Amino acid sequence: MSPIRLAIVGLGKIARDQHIPAIAKTDGIELVAIASRHGGLDGLPWFTDIESLLAEGPAIDAVALCTPPQVRRQQAAVALAAGKQVLLEKPPGATVSELLPLIQAAKNGSQTLFATWHSRFSPAVKPARAFLAEHGVRRVEIEWKEDVRVWHPGQAWIWEPGGLGVFDPGINALSILTDILPAPVFLTRAELAFPANRDAPIAADLAFSDSSGFPVNAAFDFRQTGPQTWDIRVETDAGQLVLGKGGATLSLDGKALIGEPEAEYPNIYKRFVELIAARESDVDLTPLQHVADAFLLGRRTTVEDFED
Amino acid sequence: MSPIRLAIVGLGKIARDQHIPAIAKTDGIELVAIASRHGGLDGLPWFTDIESLLAEGPAIDAVALCTPPQVRRQQAAVALAAGKQVLLEKPPGATVSELLPLIQAAKNGSQTLFATWHSRFSPAVKPARAFLAEHGVRRVEIEWKEDVRVWHPGQAWIWEPGGLGVFDPGINALSILTDILPAPVFLTRAELAFPANRDAPIAADLAFSDSSGFPVNAAFDFRQTGPQTWDIRVETDAGQLVLGKGGATLSLDGKALIGEPEAEYPNIYKRFVELIAARESDVDLTPLQHVADAFLLGRRTTVEDFED
Numbered sequence: 181m182s183p184i185r186l187a188i189v190g191l192g193k194i195a196r197d198q199h200i201p202a203i204a205k206t207d208g209i210e211l212v213a214i215a216s217r218h219g220g221l222d223g224l225p226w227f228t229d230i231e232s233l234l235a236e237g238p239a240i241d242a243v244a245l246c247t248p249p250q251v252r253r254q255q256a257a258v259a260l261a262a263g264k265q266v267l268l269e270k271p272p273g274a275t276v277s278e279l280l281p282l283i284q285a286a287k288n289g290s291q292t293l294f295a296t297w298h299s300r301f302s303p304a305v306k307p308a309r310a311f312l313a314e315h316g317v318r319r320v321e322i323e324w325k326e327d328v329r330v331w332h333p334g335q336a337w338i339w340e341p342g343g344l345g346v347f348d349p350g351i352n353a354l355s356i357l358t359d360i361l362p363a364p365v366f367l368t369r370a371e372l373a374f375p376a377n378r379d380a381p382i383a384a385d386l387a388f389s390d391s392s393g394f395p396v397n398a399a400f401d402f403r404q405t406g407p408q409t410w411d412i413r414v415e416t417d418a419g420q421l422v423l424g425k426g427g428a429t430l431s432l433d434g435k436a437l438i439g440e441p442e443a444e445y446p447n448i449y450k451r452f453v454e455l456i457a458a459r460e461s462d463v464d465l466t467p468l469q470h471v472a473d474a475f476l477l478g479r480r481t482t483v484e485d486f487e488d
Numbered sequence: 489m490s491p492i493r494l495a496i497v498g499l500g501k502i503a504r505d506q507h508i509p510a511i512a513k514t515d516g517i518e519l520v521a522i523a524s525r526h527g528g529l530d531g532l533p534w535f536t537d538i539e540s541l542l543a544e545g546p547a548i549d550a551v552a553l554c555t556p557p558q559v560r561r562q563q564a565a566v567a568l569a570a571g572k573q574v575l576l577e578k579p580p581g582a583t584v585s586e587l588l589p590l591i592q593a594a595k596n597g598s599q600t601l602f603a604t605w606h607s608r609f610s611p612a613v614k615p616a617r618a619f620l621a622e623h624g625v626r627r628v629e630i631e632w633k634e635d636v637r638v639w640h641p642g643q644a645w646i647w648e649p650g651g652l653g654v655f656d657p658g659i660n661a662l663s664i665l666t667d668i669l670p671a672p673v674f675l676t677r678a679e680l681a682f683p684a685n686r687d688a689p690i691a692a693d694l695a696f697s698d699s700s701g702f703p704v705n706a707a708f709d710f711r712q713t714g715p716q717t718w719d720i721r722v723e724t725d726a727g728q729l730v731l732g733k734g735g736a737t738l739s740l741d742g743k744a745l746i747g748e749p750e751a752e753y754p755n756i757y758k759r760f761v762e763l764i765a766a767r768e769s770d771v772d773l774t775p776l777q778h779v780a781d782a783f784l785l786g787r788r789t790t791v792e793d794f795e796d
Contacts, residue, residue: 253674257699274784274785275674275675275781275784275785276584276777276780276781276784277672277673277674277675277774277777277778277781278674278675278676278781280672280674281671281672281674281698281699285699341678341785341786341787342784342785363589364585364588364589365585366561366583366585366586366588366589367583367585367586368586370649374788379787379788390589391565391589391593466585469584469585469780470585471784472584472777472780472781472783472784473583473584473585473586473780475780475783475784476582476583476584476650476779476780476783476784477582477583477649477650478649479649479687480682480687480788
């Protein structure tokens with residue numbers, strides 16, 4: 181079978197850092213064009229937007245939408261209407277409801293819509309899920325603290341409505357949490373700290389529970405300098421399970437359980453190729469639902485201005 | 489068949505104004521107890537909370553939860569676990585995610601969980617839905633403006649996180665909108681005005697669209713004095729359809745289409761009795777999803793303090 185001809189839409193930091201190297205490593209898919217306001221890539225046809233790509237570009241089978249979430253629904257709708265397979269960076273959209281017509285359109289056309297959660301492809305996730313299926317959970321503590329100036333330099337969209345602020349990394353933790361726990365959780369309390377000059381939170385404290393009542397606490401912070409923290413600690417009846425470094429490491433009572441190298445984006449593209457072959461979609465909105473719930477139920481506080 | 493023995497939980501304004509008279513008018517169901525912090529009703533057993541009602545009260549089959557949304561999930565979980573049928577006032581909960589385990593619990597027990605949207609039982613809704621199934625929609629304008637001091641006097645919970653502020657009435661408009669339109673809509677823009685001293689919005693401007701692109705604009709305001717406005721105007725290819733007075737009236741190009749009297753709550757209890765007989769649930773979370781999306785995507789502005 182000839183490889184899937186893919187175009188990247190939105191050539192920003194995540195596309196350059198992760199998507200392009202991952203596509204190059206993946207059998208069955210090749211990058212054939214770029215659509216981006218910010219310029220193209222040496223040796224590939226380049227278009228400023230998805231409409232000109234589709235009208236004037238080389239034949240393609242699929243698009244990977246790496247644009248900010250606020251513009252992605254419209255691009256996904258255009259791509260699906262043109263019969264293309266669609267991969268969405270996370271978060272999959274700016275609202276939960278806007279995804280529902282896209283899911284329906286993909287279903288009607290037997291096309292693939294893949295809402296990716298890259299952290300779910302980190303090496304700790306599958307073994308953690310298997311462990312928690314066998315052992316009772318007593319409590320979960322999530323600490324997800326990073327320096328926004330390092331990871332999102334100059335990304336104005338992240339501070340706009342729909343850009344999610346600190347939930348842009350925090351949703352990665354929620355995507356892992358909702359994948360490894362055996363039962364659904366729901367938010368019970370949230371505090372969101374908004375810089376006085378910004379439209380998105382810079383920090384959040386969240387409390388979740390499940391029907392059996394065990395607590396899940398999460399602290400997200402964009403103001404971390406020095407060492408960065410992306411840890412999920414699960415107290416179980418068989419010891420403390422720790423997913424460290426965003427799911428790159430896994431330990432039980434301090435003893436390492438895995439030694440696999442991190443391969444999130446190569447695994448994403450492997451899965452995309454499989455989904456296209458099977459004419460299936462994979463869209464789980466649970467992490468975005470929890471973020472919407474946090475904005476809905478959250479008490480807001482105002483903190484000092486943030487300047488990039 | 490002997491009537492369903494019902495207890496009201498939360499004897500506030502809506503229970504006294506609407507539920508009690510509606511239950512009295514409905515065949516097949518009777519009010520047998522009250523659980524409420526604020527006192528009971530002459531001639532009926534009274535308990536301060538649902539736990540004591542279930543432990544010490546008369547035998548009951550069902551509960552109607554008329555408490556504020558922030559405490560309702562826990563009460564619904566307790567009632568379902570005790571094998572009772574459950575009716576939820578609107579909004580059905582403080583988050584979308586917290587409803588999912590309740591839906592599952594009702595399903596597992598073949599019990600009825602009924603998330604009511606009283607405005608959907610207003611006389612204009614069914615004929616409007618039938619009309620819009622036959623005629624193209626070009627544009628929708630919603631104006632939902634009322635005086636919070638008249639309709640929610642002293643209700644502190646409405647200004648707390650999870651109390652929804654102006655979305656408490658506004659969600660009624662969204663429950664009608666999502667019931668009469670032939671295709672799903674999604675939010676594209678929102679502005680939410682928060683009083684400086686409150687944790688919930690006092691006004692909101694919303695824009696929605698559907699996949700075909702027609703606009704839906706909604707203006708919600710809690711600061712309306714004088715005449716109150718609860719109107720939905722739909723421009724169609726066959727004229728202007730207006731649902732007035734919260735769905736109590738319906739007209740096409742100014743000509744009245746219906747003359748039925750308003751009977752929202754009696755219709756709610758009729759439906760509850762039918763659902764219980766059929767061992768079915770009816771939980772549509774779409775209106776609450778739109779509100780969560782509005783908080784997620786909405787740009788916040790701060791307006792002057794609100795004092796009750």
